[in-house]
Amino acid sequence: MRELALNILDIAENSLAAGAKLVEIEVSADFAADTMAISVRDDGKGMSKEMLATVCDPFTTTRTTRKVGMGLPLFKYSAESAGGSFHIESEEGKGTFVRATYRIGHVDRMPLGDFGGVALQLVTMNPNTDFVISAKCGEGEGVLDTRQVREILGEDIPFGAPEVRAFLKEYIKENLTDILGGRL
Ligand SMILES: Nc1ncnc2c1ncn2[C@@H]1O[C@H](COP(=O)(O)OP(=O)(O)O)[C@@H](O)[C@H]1O
Numbered sequence: 450m451r452e453l454a455l456n457i458l459d460i461a462e463n464s465l466a467a468g469a470k471l472v473e474i475e476v477s478a479d480f481a482a483d484t485m486a487i488s489v490r491d492d493g494k495g496m497s498k499e500m501l502a503t504v505c506d507p508f509t510t511t512r513t514t515r516k517v518g519m520g521l522p523l524f525k526y527s528a529e530s531a532g533g534s535f536h537i538e539s540e541e542g543k544g545t546f547v548r549a550t551y552r553i554g555h556v557d558r559m560p561l562g563d564f565g566g567v568a569l570q571l572v573t574m575n576p577n578t579d580f581v582i583s584a585k586c587g588e589g590e591g592v593l594d595t596r597q598v599r600e601i602l603g604e605d606i607p608f609g610a611p612e613v614r615a616f617l618k619e620y621i622k623e624n625l626t627d628i629l630g631g632r633l
């Protein structure tokens with residue numbers, strides 16, 4: 450994976466697979482401190498303590514006990530190989546929280562990539578899930594909350610409809626991508 454945005458997509462897909470009704474994604478950057486953070490929180494089915502203990506290291510378990518996934522291990526690696534840290538907490542029946550931090554200027558930090566495209570894809574392809582996607586950078590802060598969009602549009606107008614998609618694309622550019630300013 451060469452883009453952190455693809456890690457975000459993978460982690461959000463875990464949330465969707467866990468039946469989340471609300472997925473909150475945040476990308477924040479502090480250029481003065483040379484740090485950035487990515488977090489994903491969901492209200493899905495969560496994980497058992499046993500699962501949580503092994504989920505970031507697929508090689509500690511055997512293929513017969515579960516499918517060996519790489520989404521979480523790769524996300525963890527992306528942070529730890531870029532001077533950052535990784536944190537995951539999960540509770541069965543409650544949800545999961547994943548957070549990765551990075552040194553922005555670290556030579557091995559992957560670029561953020563097409564975060565706006567990932568945001569657009571998530572909200573348009575998953576009509577039954579709400580998303581709160583936010584970007585924070587210094588003084589700048591923007592958020593896309595699909596619950597608010599639904600309130601404005603009404604329940605009947607699908608996010609995938611061409612004019613809504615066009616609106617969301619522009620909204621994401623102004624409120625998420627431009628906030629981060631292409632510097633990540
Ligand atoms: N947000 C989540 N909620 C519940 N379970 C999760 C979540 N994220 C990951 N998991 C569990 O951890 C496993 C490993 O996730 P991952 O590393 O992304 O690999 P994969 O998705 O390919 O299985 C998933 O199959 C799932 O059982």
Ligand SMILES: [Mg+2]
Nearest residue numbers: 459463518520
């Ligand atoms: Mg996954």
